[in-house]
Amino acid sequence: xTKNDTEIEELTxxxxxxxxxxxxxxxxxxxxxxxxxxxxxxxxxELYLWKKAEDVNVEKLKEELADVFMHCSCPRSIxxxxxxxxxIKYKLTKKNIPLTKRRTxxxxxxxxxxxxxxxxxxxxxxxxxxxx
Numbered sequence: 001x002t003k004n005d006t007e008i009e010e011l012t013x014x015x016x017x018x019x020x021x022x023x024x025x026x027x028x029x030x031x032x033x034x035x036x037x038x039x040x041x042x043x044x045x046e047l048y049l050w051k052k053a054e055d056v057n058v059e060k061l062k063e064e065l066a067d068v069f070m071h072c073s074c075p076r077s078i079x080x081x082x083x084x085x086x087x088i089k090y091k092l093t094k095k096n097i098p099l100t101k102r103r104t105x106x107x108x109x110x111x112x113x114x115x116x117x118x119x120x121x122x123x124x125x126x127x128x129x130x131x132x
Contacts (some may be wrong), residue, residue: 005083012073037071044068 019025044064047056 008073008083013071015070032067033071037068040067040071 019028042060044067047061047064
């Protein structure tokens with residue numbers, strides 16, 4: 001585990017303790033967390049609405065990014081940690097987009113197959129294979 005992974009895990013544990021001290025776990029089901037995350041992400045997007053990127057309020061940006069991170073870091077099941085989910089996504093992206101398929105221009109991609117693979121990996125043991 002890297003230093004960054006350890007820091008994320010420690011922060012996640014602090015957030016879970018904060019949640020549990022307030023008896024909020026009862027509200028942290030997957031549906032409500034997904035909705036809360038979506039709302040926080042929309043608030044983040046709203047900061048950029050009708051503005052140039054460099055005109056964003058940086059302090060508000062930090063606050064909204066923290067909200068998004070906190071909702072990602074406080075799952076109902078402690079086994080679904082941010083580092084485990086990120087590792088799964090990294091492995092899938094590395095597999096699905098090898099260097100030979102990389103693009104130099106952005107494009108709009110919607111991939112239900114990738115979402116299905118992530119869900120499958122989560123339920124089958126978090127993609128236990130190495131990242132190489």
